[in-house]
Amino acid sequence: MQALFHNHLRGDRTIWMVALILGVISLLAVYSSIASLAVKHDGGTGRFLFKHLLMLASGGLIMYWASRLKHGIYSRLSQLLLGLTAGLLLLTLLTGSNINDASRWLRIPLLGVTFQTSDLAKVVLVVYVARALAKYREELGDIRVVVRHVLLPVLVICGLILPANFSTAAVLFAVCFLLMFVGGVPVKHLFTFVALAVAGFALLLVLSKSFPGLLPRIDTWVTRIESFGVDDHEANYQVEHAKIAIASGGVLPNGPGTGASRNFLPHPYSDMIYAFIVEEYGSLFGGVGLVLLYLILLFRAVRIAYRCEKPFGALVAMGLATLLVLQALINMAVAVNLVPVTGQPLPLVSMGGTSIWFTCLAIGIVLSVSRAVYDNENEASEQRGARRTTVIA
Numbered sequence: 001m002q003a004l005f006h007n008h009l010r011g012d013r014t015i016w017m018v019a020l021i022l023g024v025i026s027l028l029a030v031y032s033s034i035a036s037l038a039v040k041h042d043g044g045t046g047r048f049l050f051k052h053l054l055m056l057a058s059g060g061l062i063m064y065w066a067s068r069l070k071h072g073i074y075s076r077l078s079q080l081l082l083g084l085t086a087g088l089l090l091l092t093l094l095t096g097s098n099i100n101d102a103s104r105w106l107r108i109p110l111l112g113v114t115f116q117t118s119d120l121a122k123v124v125l126v127v128y129v130a131r132a133l134a135k136y137r138e139e140l141g142d143i144r145v146v147v148r149h150v151l152l153p154v155l156v157i158c159g160l161i162l163p164a165n166f167s168t169a170a171v172l173f174a175v176c177f178l179l180m181f182v183g184g185v186p187v188k189h190l191f192t193f194v195a196l197a198v199a200g201f202a203l204l205l206v207l208s209k210s211f212p213g214l215l216p217r218i219d220t221w222v223t224r225i226e227s228f229g230v231d232d233h234e235a236n237y238q239v240e241h242a243k244i245a246i247a248s249g250g251v252l253p254n255g256p257g258t259g260a261s262r263n264f265l266p267h268p269y270s271d272m273i274y275a276f277i278v279e280e281y282g283s284l285f286g287g288v289g290l291v292l293l294y295l296i297l298l299f300r301a302v303r304i305a306y307r308c309e310k311p312f313g314a315l316v317a318m319g320l321a322t323l324l325v326l327q328a329l330i331n332m333a334v335a336v337n338l339v340p341v342t343g344q345p346l347p348l349v350s351m352g353g354t355s356i357w358f359t360c361l362a363i364g365i366v367l368s369v370s371r372a373v374y375d376n377e378n379e380a381s382e383q384r385g386a387r388r389t390t391v392i393a
Contacts, residue, residue, distance in 0.1 A: 126179070189392075
């Protein structure tokens with residue numbers, strides 16, 4: 001094991017182990033919960049399990065190769081990919097696959113595979129914002145510099161995501177806002193940006209009320225917010241069944257394969273997989289255990305950021321880890337009815353397609369930063385040891 005980490009899986013070992021454990025949990029939970037999906041599509045569970053296993057395995061390879069690259073490469077790539085990402089998001093809005101009045105997926109020609117362009121946008125934008133904050137850190141007191149090089153790209157990308165996926169746009173904006181705060185943007189500028197964002201969203205709500213049907217997804221957001229906490233069985237169908245699944249789990253595990261909620265819980269293999277895991281593995285191991293795994297991931301990333309000498313590395317590690325953990329906490333909060341339904345998957349656990357790839361890419365970039373930190377510390381330690389040996393000699 002020591003040789004494996006030293007020669008191949010370099011970087012923060014704890015993050016590697018957290019990713020591995022989440023992958024194993026995902027395999028067990030998805031295999032146990034896809035019975036209804038297999039019946040619906042008139043196929044066996046083996047086909048869906050094999051596809052999920054293939055996505056996890058390929059995601060692991062992406063994580064491995066991403067961790068091997070120097071993290072400075074991602075700074076340059078983000079600059080090149082930002083425009084392409086904006087173009088893909090616009091193309092998705094215009095021609096993407098439409099599900100529930102939301103165009104989120106883009107079909108890749110010839111391959112017949114769809115991917116959610118917002119997953120790519122999340123990684124690219126966070127890396128780009130980290131790059132911009134590091135590059136212009138001496139000029140962040142000038143609001144024109146911040147608007148031109150940081151805020152404008154954030155508004156463009158989040159604005160293109162917003163019509164189809166409000167929760168993703170909101171989470172991404174919040175993470176970028178946090179990066180701007182940590183990166184040294186003056187608080188007075190941040191308050192101005194928040195006020196503008198609130199005013200813009202209020203304008204969208206007014207337009208939706210004035211012209212019904214103009215922005216269909218806004219009606220969905222309003223409905224979810226209005227029905228939150230209200231005794232409306234039809235509107236809160238998913239959450240009510242999630243609470244039933246959690247209550248059936250108890251404190252200690254019932255065991256894998258015992259979850260009955262697979263027969264009535266909507267999407268127990270994706271959006272509501274947290275409730276299903278709690279039902280099978282109990283509130284202690286399944287519920288609190290998963291929360292701890294994500295918090296460990298965040299803690300290790302913040303620790304890496306603190307020890308990283310380069311501002312870009314520190315900001316990108318913190319930003320990507322915060323993005324993943326915030327998404328995970330929102331997914332869990334939906335399952336226990338703390339926030340309205342958002343549709344956010346549980347990173348590296350929910351059954352999904354290319355979203356697993358981009359989650360693994362984000363973790364791989366964090367591991368790349370950690371590898372640079374540990375290599376620098378080891379080199380410095382060796383130099384100190386060599387100097388001490390020379391003095392003694």
